[in-house]
Amino acid sequence: MASTISFSVAWFSHNLFLMAASSAFMAILVRAIYNLFLSPLSAIPGPWYAAVSDFWITTHVLRLQQCKIIQELFEIYGPVVRIGPNKVVFRDLSTTRNVYSVHKFDKSPYYKGLLTNDNDHAMTTLEHAPHSIRRKGYAPHYTPSNVAQFQSEMHEVTLELVKTMEAMSGGGPLECLAVFRHLMVDVVVSSSYGYRLGAVSKWAVDVEDPLSTAINDFPKRGIIFVSGRVYEMRAQMNAGKIGESDKVPMLQRLLRYRYAATNQLMPDHDIISECMGHMIAGSDTTSTSLSYFFWELSRRADIMKKLQAELDEAMPDAGVIPDLSVLQELPYLNAFIKEGLRLYGAAPSALERVVPSSTSKNGASDDVFDLMGYGVPAGTIVSTQAWSMHRDASIFSSPDTFLPERWLPSTSSAETLARMSYHMMPFGTGTRTCGGMNLAQAMMKITVSSIARNFDIVSPPETNERSMDIRDSFVVFPAAMECRLMFNPRHK
Secondary structure: OHHHHHHHHHHHHHHHHHHHHHHHHHHHHHHHHHHHHHOOOOOOOOOHHHHHOOHHHHHHHHOOOHHHHHHHHHHHHOOEEEEEOOEEEEOOHHHHHHHHHHOOOEEOHHHHHHOOOOOOOHHHOOOHHHHHHHHHHHHHHHOHHHHHOOHHHHHHHHHHHHHHHHHHOOOOOEEHHHHHHHHHHHHHHHHHHOOOOOHHHHHHOOOOOHHHOOHHHHHHHHHHHHHHHHHHHHHHHHOOOOOOOOOOOHHHHHHHOEEOOOOEEOOHHHHHHHHHHHHHHHHHHHHHHHHHHHHHHHHOHHHHHHHHHHHHHHOOOOOOOOOHHHHOOOHHHHHHHHHHHHHHOOOOOEOOEEOOOOEOOOOOEOOEEEEOOEEEEOOOEEEOEHHHHOOOOOOOOOOOOOOHHHHOOOOOOHHHHHHHHHOOOEOEOHHHOOOOHHHHHHHHHHHHHHHHHHEEEEOOOOOOOOOOOEEEEOEEEEOOOOOEEEEEEOOO
16 A cells, blocks of 8 residues: 555656646747747847847856957847847947937946945946936046046156066066056055055065955955045044145045935945945956056067157156156057057946836837837847947957057048047946046056156066957956066166
């Protein structure tokens, strides 16, 4: 009797499993058929397997090659491609303006993966309206005129780095990602907190600064550091120890900032997460781009000679950095940096936005967005990426070639220069453009001019096309996870 019952239970369980498996298979099949043939996105070109599941694009994300595979799809299918059941990418200037500037679509939930202390900062705030409120707290800090107020701090730490590199010459290659990360952490901390961290000084004596380590270690260490600065500066402000000045650190602005809707001061947890977000975004990104800039100089003697000739004239004293107003007028320096940002901007990945539900003027529901002739329903994730906008062969001749001359008025017409500039988005685009863009560009000009004026850059054998091949995980980095270069002092 017991064996009969056991057999019946086993038979029932087996058949129940088969029924469940069959139902699951049918559900997957129905969903696949819908995605392929019945979805509103089914008319958009792209690989059929991408329409069925997100698995295909996820494999490329995990392989750190999403930017490159999307670029390949554009070359095969044209400027609009479906890369997932609910994801569409495009490469079109007009559509870019509509999505990011005119309609100001909200960000996708992807950005929540960039939280720093389990709390939103500007980059992770998905909706446009609350982001705008947050941005107003720090935007005045990054205006060109205010960034210029911090030139003395930028010059001081950069010249300290130059002297340290001179002292280390002959001792083998330097790992540039670490070198320039320390530099940028010093600059960001100075401008954000009015506080001299001394990261470059520590690097010079082979002491790793906690805030300059790999970004994965930053959140737990950063919370302690930033929290300390917040409480310290508030205490000084309350005690009346901080007077009026033209040079106002970002933290001081945030401590005084009130949310317009409530007239309440920005709470501590928002200030801390905002400061941490700025430090992360301002350190590893710029250090990566600078490393690629100098790698290009190491393998392009023709470019290095042209750049050094211009700098020798503009900087007769190699130990004195000109004012930003002077650097901004140097044609080849600025052309070099523009071309560097075109190919080596640190954040060239897809900027995901969500098509919103909307209402037309007559009150009728109008939940379909016209994306280059394709009707894209509300809830669809749409995006473009700087990687592809910067490598559009119809805009940039020889798009994979590093060619600063393309940005010179003597080489390109005004119309060509304008068209190229419109397609540049190394710091994002629209209303969510990187807030620290002006600070980053200032430091690129200062660092490139100072180091190229003082050194010849040489690549050791281990730093080559293979080791420097770009990998992307929203931000980019070399395949070898390092960039070793030698900086040989020039005869001044």
